Amino acid sequence: AQSVTQLDSHVSVSEGTPVLLRCNYSSSYSPSLFWYVQHPNKGLQLLLKYTSAATLVKGINGFEAEFKKSETSFHLTKPSAHMSDAAEYFCVVSGGGGADGLTFGKGTHLIIQP
């Protein structure tokens, strides 16, 4: 069994300040973890993925995430927010069933203040 919890439903930051979106997971297997982004009226796009290689994963648009097994966390960060980062972000865990076995978090809505 696996689950994922996104700890904040909304996060608001000012443009140019750091972004932190929090995600905790549980999994009976060695998980693969993903962050997806959904811009308004668009489909989801993969930001980055962890699949048991380096624990610090770099993604597109300056985002990165660190896999911490001891804390069962996979938080998403970006040093400096841009207005175009305003979107919905989903943390996803896979228990090894390939694309079939994905569990999506409920999403975090990121708001960027000018």
Next chain:
Amino acid sequence: DTAVSQTPKYLVTQMGNDKSIKCEQNLGHDTMYWYKQDSKKFLKIMFSYNNKELIINETVPNRFSPKSPDKAHLNLHINSLELGDSAVYFCASGRRSGITGELFFGEGSRLTVL
């Protein structure tokens, strides 16, 4: 070239009508999915097809019937539409084997039932 394309992008219809959404992927993936996203952005898997074979069929009313004529296409037909069917429906494709778990999403079809 769009990787996962779904049509139509918007549907507005009356209760009791029947409607279809079409999806096509040109990524050579062996598995395609339908997801439903509600007004709170929560994503729920509905169906998964692998090489035209139904793999996942979550608890979905039997008014929803997926059809996969070949592994590049997955259509969704909905009979006797109800108000609660109003949502955004996403098609996605991926690979069932391996640990990649990366999905490619279409831009969504927003269904409004009046």
